[in-house]
Amino acid sequence: MGEGQFEIDDEVAKGLNDLDEQAGQALEAGDEERFRQLLVRMAEAVRMNGARVPDEQLDASDAIVPPEDLSLEEARRLFEDEGLIPDLPVAP
Amino acid sequence: MAGLMSRASTVVKAKFSKMLDKAENPAETLDYSYEKQLELLQNVKRGIADVVTAKKRLELQETQLQQSVVKLDTQARQAVAAGREDLARQALERKSGLQQQLQSLDQQSQQLEQQQEKLVASEKQLSAKVEAFRTQKETIKAQYSAAEAQVRIGEAATGIGEQMADTGLAIQRAKDKTEQMQARASAIDELTTSGALEDFTSDQTELDRELGQIASQSQVDDELAKMKAEIGSGDKQKELQQ
Numbered sequence: 001m002g003e004g005q006f007e008i009d010d011e012v013a014k015g016l017n018d019l020d021e022q023a024g025q026a027l028e029a030g031d032e033e034r035f036r037q038l039l040v041r042m043a044e045a046v047r048m049n050g051a052r053v054p055d056e057q058l059d060a061s062d063a064i065v066p067p068e069d070l071s072l073e074e075a076r077r078l079f080e081d082e083g084l085i086p087d088l089p090v091a092p
Numbered sequence: 093m094a095g096l097m098s099r100a101s102t103v104v105k106a107k108f109s110k111m112l113d114k115a116e117n118p119a120e121t122l123d124y125s126y127e128k129q130l131e132l133l134q135n136v137k138r139g140i141a142d143v144v145t146a147k148k149r150l151e152l153q154e155t156q157l158q159q160s161v162v163k164l165d166t167q168a169r170q171a172v173a174a175g176r177e178d179l180a181r182q183a184l185e186r187k188s189g190l191q192q193q194l195q196s197l198d199q200q201s202q203q204l205e206q207q208q209e210k211l212v213a214s215e216k217q218l219s220a221k222v223e224a225f226r227t228q229k230e231t232i233k234a235q236y237s238a239a240e241a242q243v244r245i246g247e248a249a250t251g252i253g254e255q256m257a258d259t260g261l262a263i264q265r266a267k268d269k270t271e272q273m274q275a276r277a278s279a280i281d282e283l284t285t286s287g288a289l290e291d292f293t294s295d296q297t298e299l300d301r302e303l304g305q306i307a308s309q310s311q312v313d314d315e316l317a318k319m320k321a322e323i324g325s326g327d328k329q330k331e332l333q334q
Contacts, residue, residue: 003210003213003214004213004217016097017095017097020096020097021095024095024096027096039096054220055216055217055221055224056220056221056223056224057224057251058221058224058225058228058247058251058252060247060250060251060254061101061254063097063098063100063101064097064100064101064104064258065097065100066096066097066100067261067262074265075096078100078103079096079099079100079103
């Protein structure tokens with residue numbers, strides 16, 4: 001999040017899913033250090049292996065990688081209460 | 093259990109699905125969402141400006157605190173010269189406490205700086221997407237039937253909605269961080285006026301605190317000894333008076 005969209009191939013996506021699964025476990029276990037490490041590895045995997053999609057392109061992402069400096073506390077708020085992202089304008 | 097990416101996607105999608113639900117007349121929806129996007133973009137710019145202002149204020153405060161450190165140092169010297177070691181020790185202890193706080197404030201300030209850079213980049217991305225949306229909406233209005241247009245709008249709005257939610261989160265986080273730092277800086281301000289030295293960091297372990305105390309104690313001892321040595325010799329005293 002916060003760095004634009006990237007296109008990745010299937011192999012990278014598979015690795016990313018593994019890391020994601022582990023990060024989910026670290027979040028449940030409350031293991032902050034491991035959680036942070038995994039987030040950084042996820043962000044790096046995308047940055048290193050992905051191709052940056054131009055800003056002008058309007059496509060929906062298949063997946064959204066959380067910010068790499070997200071804390072456990074923030075992650076809980078983000079995922080459990082949807083509290084971190086402000087509401088978007090709603091059509092009348 | 094679900095991984096983080098799917099949960100993040102769910103949260104983000106929930107944030108803008110409401111926006112699409114009301115889509116009845118595609119052309120109207122397009123114009124309306126474009127207007128809303130422009131509004132949001134303005135909010136984002138204001139958000140960034142707020143963060144920058146808050147950061148500037150903090151930097152000013154940091155400078156004031158640094159001046160307090162210098163003042164405490166001078167006071168300690170005066171106390172030593174007056175033979176009041178107890179007062180000198182007190183001043184040096186406060187100085188050491190302030191220095192530790194300042195250091196962590198400085199680290200946070202650097203993190204905020206990085207966040208600010210990301211925010212600006214994110215705002216640029218959003219601008220580019222809003223502009224792309226403007227172009228696409230005219231094409232969609234001109235070239236597609238209502239049913240087809242609906243699908244295209246869905247795609248374009250999803251792409252832009254993600255970016256909006258994304259930027260919104262980034263701004264929220266930067267603001268939270270600024271508020272935390274401001275709270276911390278005013279706590280330090282109180283510290284300098286009241287003189288009561290307390291540990292404001294709650295996430296430290298007992299060991300960290302004790303180690304910090306030992307380090308700060310020995311720093312105070314060292315400095316006190318140094319000052320005594322300097323002021324004790326007549327030549328040095330002259331230098332100080334110049």
